[in-house]
Every structure is written in C-alpha cells, then in structure tokens.
Amino acid sequence: MAMWFLWSLLLWGALPIAVIHTQVLSKVGGSVLLMAEHPPGFKVREAIWRSLWPSEELLATFFRGSLETLYHSRFLGRAQLHSNLSLELGPLESGDSGNFSVLMVDTGGRVWTQTLQLKVYDAVPRPMVQVFVAVAGDPQNSSTCRVFLSCQAPNISDITYNWRREGTMDFGVEQHRLFTNGQVLSISLGLGDRDVAYSCIISNPVSWDVATVTPWESCHHEAASGKASYKDVLLVVVPVLLLLLLVGLFSARHCGPCSGKKKKDVCTDGVVAETENPLV
Template structure:
C-alpha cells in the first residue's frame, strides 16, 4: 500500500516538474527594433546563483555567474545583446534570423535549475501595398471589378474598407432632420495590409462609371470599360466632324 502511494506521489511530482519545464511564452519584434525577453519564473525566487541564455536548443549567447561579469560568446548576436540583473535579455537591431525559441536556465545556490522558454518571431515592417482594379466584362453601365492588394511579404493579412457612401454635413436635433451630401461619381476604397507589428494602407479611387486610379500612381488603372468608352467618344467625335 505504502509502495503504491509512493509511486503515485512520484508520478504526480513528475507531472508537476514537466509542467514547470514547459513554462513558456511568446514575443514579437520588428526588423531593426529592440525586444526584451524576460523569464516569468524569476518571480518565484529572489536570487539565482547563475543563469545562461540559449538561442535554439544549445547555442549559448549570454552567460552570467554570480560575482562575475556577463559573457557574450561570439556568434550571430555580436554587440547586440545585454543581460540585466533580473535575467531579462535585451536584443537590439533585430534581424529576421533572430526568430527562434530562446531558453534561459536559472540556477539557485542549491543547484536547482529552472527553465523558461520564449518563442520570438521577428517581422518586417509592412510596406505600402500595391493596389489595382481588374475590371471584368465590357458593360459601361455595370462596373464588375476585382480589387487587388499585395505586398511582397509573408504572414500578412489584408482588409478592404469600402467608402462611406453617406456623408452627414449637419443635423437638426429639434425636428429630427439630417442634411446629407452625396457624391455618386467618386468613391474611395482603402486596403490595409497588416502583420502583428505594423500596418500600411493604400487607396483606390473610382470615378463614374468604372475608371480607377491607384493612390501610388497618377495614372488610372487600365480597364476594358474605360478603353471602350474612350473609343466610343472618339467615334462620335469623328462622325460629328464629318
């Protein structure tokens, strides 16, 4: 009976220890920026005898032993690391290759070691997206169009924001009337490209019925409908002169 109880306690202890070893968190950074990696386990103890940080599973990048200066072994982080007294690791001038899992090993005076993992993901700054309109069909009275928004990055989400079709220009709270202003011949659509650290946007302007202009260029987006309309106007002008 006692043996079974001891085995059960050992099993529970193993689960708890595994959970401690699995303590982790996530962090994000931007290329060229700064990030601080801080082990939350330090709140459980007041003092650690020594500590060291690893990039990945085994590459030591910062080593601190009690009473000695912090050592930064030569490697991909040369002159970019700073380890503070609370075991927080500062990484400057971030690079995309800095994305990885970082492990900090904290040892107390009794030799007991705590481990903490932080997964770092470094993102590029999102540039201004390229937008364009692709018009389908050739009906000048019906604008069937596909709006396209792109940036040359991975891990980016896109959001299209339609124009505000109704623009209040005043109100009268006494009789419940609201004067409105409409401009059906001109609309602006905005695309926003985002990642966890930044976002950027660009606009497409539609002029009635289906002529589109991108914000990044003063030249209207080439469309089948606009070309056909231009050709029609030229033919009418030709017959009028003859």
Template sequence: MQAAWALLMSLHYLAWPAAAEASIPVRGVVGEAVSLAADLPPDFEVREVIWKYLTSKEEIVATFFKGSVETMYRSHFFQRIWLLGNFSLEISQLELGDSGTFKALLVGTEGQLLTRTLQLTVYEAVSKPTIRVFAPGSDPPHSAGSGCEVFLTCAAERGSGVLYSWQRGGGTLGNGTHTFLDEGKVLKVRLEPSDNRASYCCTAANPVSQESTAVVPWDSCEGRADAEVTSHNSKYLLFILLPLLILLFAVAVLGIILCTRCSGKKTLKASEDRANVEMQPV
C-alpha cells in the first residue's frame, strides 16, 4: 500500500515545476557504507520523503509517510539501505554497480517541496602496486662503466579508476631521461653509473585510496651486464673450442682407420707364412 502511495506521490511531484539543480558528487568505497545527505534547511519540517535511484527506470528505494519509514523490498539495495533520522539515505556494503544518480523529494508540513540530486561513484580501493624492471639487451654489449636503459612497469592487482604516477628519490622526474608509456604504467629510464643508488617510486591512486612501491633499478642493469659478459665469453669459447674439437675428432677417426689397416696387413702376412710352412715336404 505504501509503495503504491509513493509511486503516486512521485508522479505528482514530478509534475511540479522545479529549478535546475546541479548534482552533488559523492564517493564511496566497495564494501563500506556511504551517507547521501538530505541537507535540510533549519526551518524545514518534513512531512513526506521519497528517495529514488535513477536508472533506465526510476526505482523508489525508500519512503517516509505519516511517520512511517519503508524501504522497498524489490530494490537493488534491499537490506543494505536505511533512511536515517535526518532523512539522509545510508547504503552499506557498497558494490561497484551501486554507482548512479539518487534523487530525494522532500515535502514540508506547509506543502513546500525540496529536491536533492546526488551522483554516487563507487570505487574499489587500490592494492599495493608491483614494479617489474626490464633491462633489454644492447648491441654492442653493455660494458662496465657505461649507462643502461631500463623499463619499469607498475600495476596494482585491485582498484578501479586507477591512475599511476612516478617519482625519483622522493622528487620529480627530470626532463630528457624519462619517457612515460601506456598511460603512465610504464616508465622508460636511461641510467648512468652515478644512478646506482637512485630509487624510483610508483604510486597507484584513485579518488578514495593510494598505495606506493619503490625499487632501485640499477641492480637490473648490473645483472644484465653479468649476463651479457657470460654470453660473450660463451660465444668466444664456442668459436675457439668447436673447431678444435672437430680437428681432434678427425685425427682420432684417422688413427682408428690406420690402426685397422695395419692390423689387417699383419694378420694377412701371418696367414701366408703359415700356409707356406704347411706346403713344404716332410
């Protein structure tokens, strides 16, 4: 019965002329609660209240009529929404899908009409980001005392509406040696030996939270140098040892062939001598 009344009253008040009203932005965090303020004037005495959630169709979520509060059982917010004593609307256990426009129609005891429009945006809090450092190989190989180019990638596993920013040693990044890629998730840096202790910090943030992680990327440059030196030495040894091994193998095969032939000749001569002895008359 009260739901039907709320619908009729809503249609009635929508027919009233109303001045354009800007939406009030409200931010919420997934899993937490948020309050949508009715923000009543001091001398305004409430007689009736309708709170609506404006989707493709207007959904009534809570009402106040003749001193009785009701929340709609078919609402997306059922058992998560309350009308407070000051007629503000509280939503608990927020979900990303709760983002949207809410509108309050408030009727005073003298027939005055107030409206409040609030734009709720729900964010998931960001998790601590992970930084990975990539030092691609170079040609000619990296040598001791030279610089190194690295790519730093930053990613937060959780969070909505996340923006990424970078700092070097707690300060801003200098011009000319840094390049931002993939909307700030990737930082390309040219490092010199003097940067062996320089730290780079990535901050993942949205309007309701932020987390940071720092690394010293020069360690990856040194690791790359060691790998390149090892690879270079391996190639050097391969070019020297491979021909030598082939030569030794050829000499061994030739030796086996010669030994086989010599052994065959000796066996043949011994057979001929034995045959000559047997043919002599007794």
C-alpha cells in the first residue's frame, strides 16, 4: 500500500508541502553525496530517489526500513543509498550532470520533495606557458624586452585564466594587457625584472592548476642565440670564400695561356723543346 502511494504521487504529481533546490558540484573520477534534507520532526516512512534530467530513471528507494539501490539505470553499480537516505554517486563520469530529486513521506502522510542539480566538471590539467619575444635587442646594450605570455590548456569547459606576478599578493593585471579571454598576457621587462616570474592559474569551479615562467630568460636566450649564430656564420663563410678566391686566381694564372686545344699543343711543344735543348 505504501509503495503504491509513492508511485501515485509520482504519476499524478501530488503537491508536496515544500520543495527545496540545491546545486552540487563535483569532478570526473570523484564521488558526490546528494544529501536528503527534511525539517525537524519529519519522520521518514518512505523515500524515493530519481534522476529527472537528461533522462528520468528510478535510482533508489527506502521502504519499510529497507534500502534498495538495485534499479537499472546509468548509475547501476555506482549508486549507494545511506542510512540517512542520502545518495552517494561515484566514480563520476562527464555525462553524469543532471537534475535529481528525492521524495519523502513521513508517518503522518506529509510529503517533502528536494531537487538537486549536479554539475560534473573535468579536473583541469597543468597548463603550459609559452614566451614569445616581440622586441629583443643585444643583451649587452638593450635594457628592455617586450614579451607575450601564452597560457595553453586543453579545450575543456568553464576554464578561467588568471595571471600573477610572483612575489606579490595581487592576482590581477591590467585588463588592457590581456588578450583572448585572458589566455595571453603582454608585458614589458626591464633590467630589474630579470628574476621576476609570472604564473598562469587556470581553474574551473572544482579544480585549479598553475604553471610559472621567468620571461627574461627567454629574452636573453633569444638575443644570445641570434648573436652566436651570426658569429658562427662568419667563421664558416669567410674562410670558404677566401679559399675559393685563391683557387680561382691560381687557376686563371697557370691555365689561362694554355686554354684551348691549339694553345695546349703550343704550350706542350714549348715545354718539350726547352727540355731537349737546355741552356749551356
């Protein structure tokens, strides 16, 4: 009779004495406890948990003092009804977000309904910060360096980007220095910023992670690398050009008079004649 009464409430939409709404946040791979709350003095006789959206499914029931969670649903094997009538779900998957409800009836026949909205997020991974040097000069003469810091993270939803200059308590930076929803930060560095580090903090409602770089190292490395490459080119190219020039001059001087078949014969005859008739 009691179970029939519960099903009648579900099918005919009987009006409860109260409805409360709660939002619950969790992350993929974790677990969540959907708390069944009711007013003081409300002695629960029967209770039923349901998934309302994206699909309507029966998850668990409490009837005549017996807890039951053996119903076939997408949470089969991942749902546990506790003695306080709270429902634990886990490990959670990315598609588990949705609306849930628990309907309770007390010993006096009063009805209490609670609706909960579960939002499941992916845990944010470690971001990667890349440094792009916009203007870098000779490290011995230049005192400034303008760079763009790009914070990269996988394409997951609801990510927020924040930048922090290490050594300060301020998480914010001037808005005109941020681009692409905060993913890119533009900064100008001076000689006093050689040891200054910047951190990119990515977060969503359930997790966060951070990556830190020292931009001046990239300025110095790029300028130094360009200078070393220029010297290497000179050390290799100049000797080769000189060698080729000397070979060309030598060839022109010694083979120029003997170029061509006739000139070659004349030169050969002359050499033979000089050999056969040496000077006395």
